[in-house]
Amino acid sequence: MPQILLSEGPDQGVRLLTLNRPEALNALNTALLDVLSKELDAAEADPDTRAVVITGSERAFAAGADINEMAARDLVGMLEDPRTQHWARIARFTKPLITAVNGFCLGGGCELAMNGDIIIAGNNARFGQPEINLGIMPGAGGTQRLVRAVGQSLAMQMVLTGEPIGAERALDAGLVSEVCQPELTVERALAIARTIASKGPIAVQLAREAVQRAEDMDLAAGLRFERHAFTILAATDDRREGLDAFQNKRKPEFTGR
Ligand code: HXC
Numbered sequence: 001m002p003q004i005l006l007s008e009g010p011d012q013g014v015r016l017l018t019l020n021r022p023e024a025l026n027a028l029n030t031a032l033l034d035v036l037s038k039e040l041d042a043a044e045a046d047p048d049t050r051a052v053v054i055t056g057s058e059r060a061f062a063a064g065a066d067i068n069e070m071a072a073r074d075l076v077g078m079l080e081d082p083r084t085q086h087w088a089r090i091a092r093f094t095k096p097l098i099t100a101v102n103g104f105c106l107g108g109g110c111e112l113a114m115n116g117d118i119i120i121a122g123n124n125a126r127f128g129q130p131e132i133n134l135g136i137m138p139g140a141g142g143t144q145r146l147v148r149a150v151g152q153s154l155a156m157q158m159v160l161t162g163e164p165i166g167a168e169r170a171l172d173a174g175l176v177s178e179v180c181q182p183e184l185t186v187e188r189a190l191a192i193a194r195t196i197a198s199k200g201p202i203a204v205q206l207a208r209e210a211v212q213r214a215e216d217m218d219l220a221a222g223l224r225f226e227r228h229a230f231t232i233l234a235a236t237d238d239r240r241e242g243l244d245a246f247q248n249k250r251k252p253e254f255t256g257r
Contacts, residue, residue, distance in 0.1 A: 004035060005035040007039050009049070017039050019062055025059065050197035051097070052096070053100055054099050060109070098193050100189035106129070120180065128164025149175045198254075200256065241254060
């Protein structure tokens with residue numbers, strides 16, 4: 001049986017994970033989310049992995065949760081759905097995660113993409129939450145992360161009409177940070193991930209956490225968190241190295257200490 005998820009690297013600190021169920025447009029079934037969770041465990045445990053890129057194919061990042069699997073589950077079945085644990089695992093990944101999106105990025109696919117700290121899109125990308133067409137609604141962040149990314153009006157329109165938006169609209173709305181030619185999406189995401197991987201990992205981790213906290217803290221608490229994290233970095237070798245390298249006009253060599 002062909003592998004449903006391809007894993008490459010780490011190369012220059014970056015692992016590339018490619019969703020590979022082309023026959024179902026990378027629909028996220030339990031088996032695929034299970035391997036993805038395990039790959040994220042491995043990436044987290046590996047000190048040589050500093051950032052991860054998740055992508056799909058040029059036709060589809062992922063066309064949603066696997067509808068056939070979902071149809072076989074009733075209320076109790078949904079409560080016991082192992083995919084709930086997988087979604088929670090993806091959401092608590094602790095290293096920088098970039099999602100490189102081409103083609104259909106729908107439902108659970110869009111929710112997976114939004115777990116990325118950064119989304120890079122091909123100009124053929126279609127982002128949508130079409131669950132309403134199935135008589136259901138988003139269940140893995142589509143009503144929460146989308147509204148934080150694009151604001152209430154557009155999020156509400158997408159969730160209630162099920163109609164997708166294109167890459168340029170997603171860029172204007174702030175859902176993605178860059179749009180490129182589809183054949184360049186992964187390369188661009190890898191280049192950004194390698195840049196991040198070359199920085200001091202403790203500073204990256206704390207800066208990432210501070211930016212994430214901006215979503216779920218009020219401004220005063222967020223500013224306090226930022227100041228504490230900023231101060232903690234004064235205890236690191238990497239800070240000494242970074243400042244010394246600047247003063248002596250050389251390239252810093254970060255050690256993660
Ligand atoms: C299972 C899927 C699928 C899905 C596509 N396929 N999406 N199988 N689950 N989500 C399968 C099709 O059945 C078909 O299989 C094959 O992939 C190719 O798809 P086509 O429909 O033939 O392709 P096309 O005509 O190009 O249309 C593409 C499409 C359409 C517009 C993306 O496939 C589509 O509307 N898919 C469903 C999108 C969706 O509703 N997603 C949200 C799911 S609910 P066969 O065997 O016929 O060739 C969700 C909830 C998340 O995500 C909750 C998280 C907790």
